[in-house]
Amino acid sequence: xxxxxxxxxxxxxxxxHLTRRYIGWVVVFNFYALVTSATVALIGVAAGDYQLxxxxxxxxxxWNYLSSLYNxxxxxxxxxxxxxxxxxxxxxxxxxxxxxxGLSLYSLVNSIITSLIVLAGLxxxxxxxxxxxxxxxxLLVVAVSTLAxxxxxxxxxxxxxxxxxxxxxxxxxFQGSLLLVSGVYYPVEVLPRWMQPLSAISPATYTLSACRxxxxxxxxxxxxxxxxxxxxxxxxxxxxxxxxxGAILLPFGLWVFVRVEAWAKRAGKLxxxx
Amino acid sequence: xxxPAISVRNLRKCFRKRNGFRRRSQLWALDDVSFNVxxxxxxxxxxxxxxxxxxxxxxxxxxxxxxxxxxQLLGYSLPEQQEQVRRIIGRVSVDAAFYKKLSARENLLxxxxxxxxxxxxxxxxxxxxxxxxxxxxxxxxxxxEEMSRGMQQKISIARAxxxxxxxxxxxxxxxxxxxxxxxxxxxxxxxxxxREGTTILLTTHDMAEAERLCARIGxxxxxxxxxxxxxxxxxxxxxxxxxxxxxxxxxxxxxxEEALAVEV
Numbered sequence: 001x002x003x004x005x006x007x008x009x010x011x012x013x014x015x016x017h018l019t020r021r022y023i024g025w026v027v028v029f030n031f032y033a034l035v036t037s038a039t040v041a042l043i044g045v046a047a048g049d050y051q052l053x054x055x056x057x058x059x060x061x062x063w064n065y066l067s068s069l070y071n072x073x074x075x076x077x078x079x080x081x082x083x084x085x086x087x088x089x090x091x092x093x094x095x096x097x098x099x100x101x102g103l104s105l106y107s108l109v110n111s112i113i114t115s116l117i118v119l120a121g122l123x124x125x126x127x128x129x130x131x132x133x134x135x136x137x138x139l140l141v142v143a144v145s146t147l148a149x150x151x152x153x154x155x156x157x158x159x160x161x162x163x164x165x166x167x168x169x170x171x172x173x174f175q176g177s178l179l180l181v182s183g184v185y186y187p188v189e190v191l192p193r194w195m196q197p198l199s200a201i202s203p204a205t206y207t208l209s210a211c212r213x214x215x216x217x218x219x220x221x222x223x224x225x226x227x228x229x230x231x232x233x234x235x236x237x238x239x240x241x242x243x244x245x246g247a248i249l250l251p252f253g254l255w256v257f258v259r260v261e262a263w264a265k266r267a268g269k270l271x272x273x274x
Numbered sequence: 275x276x277x278p279a280i281s282v283r284n285l286r287k288c289f290r291k292r293n294g295f296r297r298r299s300q301l302w303a304l305d306d307v308s309f310n311v312x313x314x315x316x317x318x319x320x321x322x323x324x325x326x327x328x329x330x331x332x333x334x335x336x337x338x339x340x341x342x343x344x345x346q347l348l349g350y351s352l353p354e355q356q357e358q359v360r361r362i363i364g365r366v367s368v369d370a371a372f373y374k375k376l377s378a379r380e381n382l383l384x385x386x387x388x389x390x391x392x393x394x395x396x397x398x399x400x401x402x403x404x405x406x407x408x409x410x411x412x413x414x415x416x417x418x419e420e421m422s423r424g425m426q427q428k429i430s431i432a433r434a435x436x437x438x439x440x441x442x443x444x445x446x447x448x449x450x451x452x453x454x455x456x457x458x459x460x461x462x463x464x465x466x467x468x469r470e471g472t473t474i475l476l477t478t479h480d481m482a483e484a485e486r487l488c489a490r491i492g493x494x495x496x497x498x499x500x501x502x503x504x505x506x507x508x509x510x511x512x513x514x515x516x517x518x519x520x521x522x523x524x525x526x527x528x529x530x531e532e533a534l535a536v537e538v
Contacts, residue, residue, distance in 0.1 A: 002390070003390030004390075006387050006390050006391070006392075007387065007388055007389075007390055009387055010384055010387030010388045013380075013383065013384060013387060014373070014376075014380075014384045017373075017376050017380045017384075018373060018375065018376065021375035021376060021417070022375060083371065083372070083373055083374065084369060084371030084372075085371050085372065085373060087332075087335075087337050087367070087371070088365075088371065088385070088433075089388070090336075090337060091335050091336060091337060091360055091363075091365060092360060092385070092388040092389060093357055093360035093361045093388075093389060093390075094388055095357075262339070265336075265337060265338055265339045265353075266338075266339045267289075268289055268303075268329070268332075268338055270332075270337050270338070
């Protein structure tokens with residue numbers, strides 16, 4: 001148990017020191033996340049429609065969190081390949097479960113910090129009042145959807161194991177597709193009809209739908225001064241789907257990763273690239 | 275009789291590559307290779323680039339799975355018991371792969387934690403190793419990117435040893451080092467074997483290094499182990515006066531780095 005704790009800590013230790021050493025880039029990425037989110041949210045402010053502003057703020061905030069979580073996990077393998085350290089990580093007597101758990105924990109901490117920065121910035125830019133929103137419900141939905149997104153990140157992390165350069169490209173295509181179909185800034189109903197079924201298989205669709213209800217978006221009782229957030233029971237359907245997705249995607253992601261690692265070892269694909 | 279530290283039997287590894295739509299090519303990186311390394315022995319594998327040395331080290335390091343053959347390290351079989359094998363091996367590769375922005379201390383502690391060691395113990399051990407390798411303690415907090423190739427390779431050796439492995443796999447550890455760093459590393463390896471009885475498998479292009487460090491040497495060419503023995507026995511077998519000439523005669527190849535462009 002003590003060994004497992006130390007091994008898990010190793011990934012947090014590494015992540016912390018890398019963040020410290022690349023602090024300039026961390027500031028740039030957070031600034032960029034804040035500015036792009038604020039730019040989107042200000043469309044609602046310009047329209048003078050607090051409901052639209054709230055819709056966009058929830059979309060920007062949650063997308064920042066979920067995409068950051070997914071991206072950190074998926075790209076961590078690509079970063080290791082570029083540094084040349086992947087072979088040393090794979091050589092260590094760490095179970096893949098502990099390895100990926102450690103990566104995910106660091107990504108989670110990182111994503112929470114980014115999201116808090118974006119939230120603070122959005123509130124500053126939009127003057128939104130969140131009183132009356134069911135914030136406990138929002139946190140619960142985000143916590144449950146985290147599992148599904150960690151699973152998606154693990155699945156996407158196999159692409160850089162298969163091919164360092166093409167793999168990193170594939171993770172971004174996958175991330176972009178999620179942004180397109182999940183209704184981050186618009187209702188999924190405006191998507192072409194042939195594309196709409198894809199939104200049903202994206203966990204982000206349910207996260208956003210549930211969180212918007214919990215914030216009081218679309219509720220006639222909400223006003224600019226006081227939101228009327230839905231009770232948790234109103235999002236039970238979304239919570240159930242998200243929990244199911246997490247229960248499937250998390251072990252599936254681990255299983256896929258282990259299979260692809262074994263394949264890479266047979267095909268000799270673990271060598272340093274980049 | 276004591277079991278060998280490394281036992282390799284009829285090892286074969288082929289890499290297949292698709293060239294275009296229909297054509298496929300295959301390259302035998304290792305072709306029916308067998309050898310043993312005794313406990314506490316330093317065994318050298320010599321061969322030009324592309325002879326299969328790195329593939330062999332990768333298989334022993336659990337990073338590559340052989341097509342056929344048997345591999346045992348201190349009695350543990352690969353690939354079945356790779357978890358146990360990972361606990362008993364340290365590896366140094368030709369390229370010192372690190373988080374270059376992190377300091378030596380941070381890189382070494384990360385490795386120690388991955389192996390479940392206490393950070394404080396690992397830090398002390400790392401400092402002792404670096405001191406024996408002739409590195410100043412002040413360099414411990416320097417980012418790797420600010421270090422010379424020689425210093426990075428010494429950190430790489432420290433990384434392999436900080437986990438205190440009974441078996442060390444060294445893949446061209448002195449390639450590209452200046453003469454002083456090369457001598458530091460060679461002296462350290464001699465010291466390590468005599469003091470701690472560590473078993474070492476060393477691949478190198480350097481005949482003088484192999485002669486100095488290795489009790490026995492295997493010549494690897496085109497994935498085949500073409501000859502094996504003590505340096506003196508190999509020279510006797512080839513009827514030559516130098517190990518370099520013995521290698522050329524027994525393998526029919528030059529041992530220059532330019533011999534082949536690509537290492538497999």
